[in-house]
Amino acid sequence: MPVNILFAARPERWTTYEQPLRNALKDAGIDAHLATDIAPSEVDYIVYAPNSTLQDFTPYTRAKAVLNLWAGVENITGNPTLKIPLARMVDPGLTKGMVEWVTGHVMRYHLDLDTDILKTDTVWAPRTPPLAQERTVTILGLGALGTAVAETLVFLGFKVTGWSRSPKNVPGVTCLHGAEGLEQALKTAEIAVLLLPNTAATENTLNADTLALMPTGAFIINPGRGPLIDDDALLTALDSGKIAHATLDVFRTEPLPQNHPYWSHRNVTVTPHIAAETRAITASTVIAENIRRGQAQEDFLHLVDRDLGY
Known part of the structure; x- marks a missing residue:
């Protein structure tokens, strides 16, 4: 009997994902009925985007798991009708995209590329760029x-400090955690990259107090979540020169409103939420593997801890 898989996302997503999902399910050896319209009582798995019209999971009494298409799950973890396992998307294609985007902007700040790209009216002033180890x-x-x-x-030679709420161990990285660890991490953060989830505990991680801990002239890159930053506090820090420049890819309201001060601030770079996007082919492979696991009664990959929110 085929496994009934409901694709619950906006129509344009179905257009993008239908064939990659069918291919991935076939490659995983899964006899699947994949569709956008299946009777709730007959659904085995739900491939899901939080902006779907499906918001009440109560009728899906047979479903074994909800498999999120997005890395972010903050818009679904609080749904009181969701009682079955929820897996977030950890897509190798998305990860590579994020690594490349962040690395590019780190190098822009590290090498001060904006200064070195000359125009006819700028001064010819050769200098020696710093090394990553500095x-x-x-x-x-x-x-x-x-x-x-x-x-x-780390591979490129930078001194890297990582901070998380709970202890982590990453080779070559100075790993810190907890409130004291955050303070220590920010005191040496010449370039800070925000990749935290959006939860009540992480909102305004960068605020007036924490921004004050950073070295004067530091840079901020936020491809994570808009609410991680107190916007007013960041604007104040930029105006004072405490923070030299910020590259922001995510915002509390998207698209960023046209009257928002970030648009006109000379020390802010705005990008349109492009740092990392789920790739249909690689994401479909992850989804198919989780369905294979569910059918084999194995543990699902990338399960969300509802208490932590990620």
Whole structure:
């Protein structure tokens, strides 16, 4: 009997994912009925995007798991009707995209590329760029994405500090945790990269008090979640020169409103939430593997801890 898999996401996602999912399920040896419209009582798995019209999971009495298409799960973890396992997306394609995006912006700041790209009216002033070993980069968040970024920066020679709420161990990285660890991590953060999940505990991780801990002239890169930063506090720190520049890819409201001060601030770079995107082919492989595991009564990959919110 085929495994009934409901694809519950916006129509454009179905267009992107239908064939990669069918291919991945076939490659995993799963006889699947994959569709966007299956009677709730007959659904075995739900491939899901939190902006789907499906918000009440109560009728899905046979379903074994909800398999999220997004890395972020903050818009679904609080759903009181969701009683079955929820797996977040850890997509190797997304991870590679995030690593490349963050590394590019770290190198932009590290080498001061904006200064060295000359125009006809700028001064010819050769200088010796610093080496990576002379720069400390702090990664706030050592989940799958933060760890991958940290490992790449270590490989390039940077001094890397990582901070997480609970203890972690990443070779070559100075790993800190807890409130005291955050203070220590920020004091040496010449470049800070935010890759924390969006939870009540992480909101405004960078605020007036924590920004004050950072070295004067530090840089901030946020490809994680908009609420990780207190916007007013960051603008104040940018105006004073405490923070030299910020590259922001995520915001509390998206698209970023046209009247937001970030647009006109000379020391802010705005990018349109492009740091990392789930790739249909690689994500489909992850989903198919979790369905295979569910059918074999093995543990699911990347399960969400509802209490922690990620």
